[in-house]
Amino acid sequence: MGRLRQFDESEVLQKAMLSFWKHGYEKTTVRTLETDMGINQFSIYATFKNKQELYKRVLANYQHQLDKDFLGALQTDNCNIKEVKDFLLRFSLSIAQGKVPNSCLMVNSVRELHQFDPKIKKIITGFFEAMKSHFVRAIKNSKQLGLLQDHLEEDQTAEYLVGIAQSMSTYSKIKTTKQIKQYIDFALGVISR
Secondary structure (H helix, E strand, C coil), X not given: CCCCCCCCHXXXXXXXXXXHHHHCCCCCCHHHHHHHHCCCHHHHHHHHCCHHHHHHHHHHHHHHHHHHHHHHXXXXXXXXXXXXXXXXXXXXXXXXXXXXXXXXXXXXXXXXXXXXXXXXXXHHHHHHHHHHHHHHHXXXXXXXXXXXXXXXXXXXXXXXXXHHHHHHHHHCCCCCHHHHHHHHHHHHHCCEX
16 A cells, blocks of 8 residues: 655645746756655655656646736736736736746746657647737727727737737846836837827
């Protein structure tokens, strides 16, 4: 008979997320995970199979957390450019204020994308596609409300906003709150009416 698990899986998953976030995928070894998660490597392998499977779970956990903490208002049917601005500002300021260890975990993962199997690449690209779909909905609603320029093509504009969101994850690490707000205002001003 196997031993019962002696840890809270959601808690160690959170610790693993912070470890990958802080060190990156490649530099996070099983030994590092063992220390950061507070469980031994046998428990890591028994629970998560291997580092890649653990990373998949970490990315899914991160996406769930980001949805809950930042993207909630963008997931409503009537979201518009005001919610996009609020998301960009709240997310950027959380990075600037050091509330997250190392910019956006998904953006960090893109830097190491060549390292991953197709399933992990699919999770990462799926994350940005989901964000883009929220932005498309916000753009359509904003155009109907007269908040954005009529000639804007939704898909292309949503890609622009995804790029802004990605850039904010590094820009926010070195800029002041005032500069972050000015950048977001300018970036959204380009498409606003």
